[in-house]
Amino acid sequence: MKKAGFFCLILCLVILTGNVHADRKDIKGTPELTMLTEEYPPVTFMKDAKVTGFVADIVREIIARQGIPDKIRLTSWDEAYNIALNNPNVVLFSAERTEKREKLFQWVGPVGKNSAIFYAKKGSGIKINNLEEAKKLAAIATTTNWFTEQYLKSKGFTNLVSSPLPTANIKQLMDGSVKVSVFTDITVPEIVKKAGYSMDDLEPVFLVSNTYFYIAMSLGTSVEVVKKWQSVLDGMKTDGTFEKIYRGYIPAADLRDLLQSSR
Numbered sequence: 401m402k403k404a405g406f407f408c409l410i411l412c413l414v415i416l417t418g419n420v421h422a423d424r425k426d427i428k429g430t431p432e433l434t435m436l437t438e439e440y441p442p443v444t445f446m447k448d449a450k451v452t453g454f455v456a457d458i459v460r461e462i463i464a465r466q467g468i469p470d471k472i473r474l475t476s477w478d479e480a481y482n483i484a485l486n487n488p489n490v491v492l493f494s495a496e497r498t499e500k501r502e503k504l505f506q507w508v509g510p511v512g513k514n515s516a517i518f519y520a521k522k523g524s525g526i527k528i529n530n531l532e533e534a535k536k537l538a539a540i541a542t543t544t545n546w547f548t549e550q551y552l553k554s555k556g557f558t559n560l561v562s563s564p565l566p567t568a569n570i571k572q573l574m575d576g577s578v579k580v581s582v583f584t585d586i587t588v589p590e591i592v593k594k595a596g597y598s599m600d601d602l603e604p605v606f607l608v609s610n611t612y613f614y615i616a617m618s619l620g621t622s623v624e625v626v627k628k629w630q631s632v633l634d635g636m637k638t639d640g641t642f643e644k645i646y647r648g649y650i651p652a653a654d655l656r657d658l659l660q661s662s663r
Contacts, residue, residue, distance in 0.1 A: 431488070431489045431621075431625075432489065433491050433625075434487070434489060434491065435463075435471060435473065435490075435493075436472075436473055436474075436479075436483060436490065436493075437451060437453075437455075437473075437474055437480065437492070437494075438474065438475065438476060440453070441587065441590040442586065443455045444456045445474075451474045454512070454649040454650065455613075455615075456472060456493075458511055458636070458642065458646075459493055461636060461641060461645065462629055462632045462633060462636070465636075466628065477543070477544070477546065478545050481545050485504060487618060487620070488620025488621055489620065491615060491617055491618075492617075492618070493616065494509075494511055494613040494614060494615060494616075495613060495615075496613045497509070497612060497616075498547050498550065498551060505619065506618070506619065506621060507616060507617070507626075508614060508617060508630045509613070509633070510612035510613065510658055511613060511615060511658075512612070512646075513611065513657070514585055514586045514587070514610075514611065515584060515608075515609070515611075516548045516551070516582055516584050516608040516609045516611065517583060517585060517588075517604045517606065518534060518581070518605050518606040519581055519582070519602045519605065520573070520579065520580045520603055521573055521602065522600065522601050522602060522603050524603075526579060528606035529606075530606075534606065535556065535557055537579040538578075539559055539561050539577065540559055540560050540578060540579065540581065540582065541580070541581035541582070542569065542581070542582055543563060543564070543565070544562045544564045546566075547611070548583070548584070548608065552582065561577070561578055566583065566587075567595040570592055570595035570597060573602070582608060588602075612658075615633075643659060
């Protein structure tokens with residue numbers, strides 16, 4: 401009985417600690433935000449033990465203007481996405497604002513745009529004219545829970561080979577285990593480099609989509625908090641800070657539509 405009572409006490413303490421953690425508040429009494437991102441250069445990545453990248457720097461400026469402590473944490477996309485999906489007061493960045501995700505999060509942005517493209521191994525001779533032709537390929541490499549994978553699934557693709565790391569997609573492409581892989585134009589160069597190859601080893605074969613990406617805030621997060629973040633971001637676009645940060649990573653980017661307020 402004594403042993404059972406001891407374990408009951410420990411269980412109660414664990415539950416109590418979990419509840420306190422879930423209801424953390426800062427010194428102003430505002431719920432503390434959990435800020436999560438992934439390795440996705442040049443958008444977000446780890447450098448010199450610090451999370452950086454143009455969207456990471458944009459978020460860092462947003463929180464600095466509000467006096468919020470910099471507690472940005474980098475983890476896998478799959479983990480970050482699921483934490484944001486199932487908990488309030490979570491900031492996930494960046495995330496494509498797709499039809500599937502629209503009602504799953506609240507949105508601040510846009511903070512960037514890109515094109516999703518099917519890439520094949522150079523010299524493969526693969527030609528794709530539409531998505532229906534792509535569905536007939538033996539295998540397409542995708543990254544788990546990335547918007548590109550979700551998009552292809554929504555279009556009825558059943559030939560996807562999902563991996564948690566995008567570098568695995570490159571290796572699968574190069575060793576012939578898949579026919580094409582899907583990446584965005586602004587992130588594929590670094591992914592290819594990290595996998596040990598160069599862009600000369602690949603060739604684009606079909607444009608899948610053009611999309612905008614945002615800062616996603618979990619459901620249950622105060623609407624006023626979301627509005628404040630959007631207001632601060634809009635102010636950064638007006639005063640030139642947003643453009644300065646963005647061009648520090650992608651100098652030739654066309655920002656005309658991004659410099660508008662929320663869309």
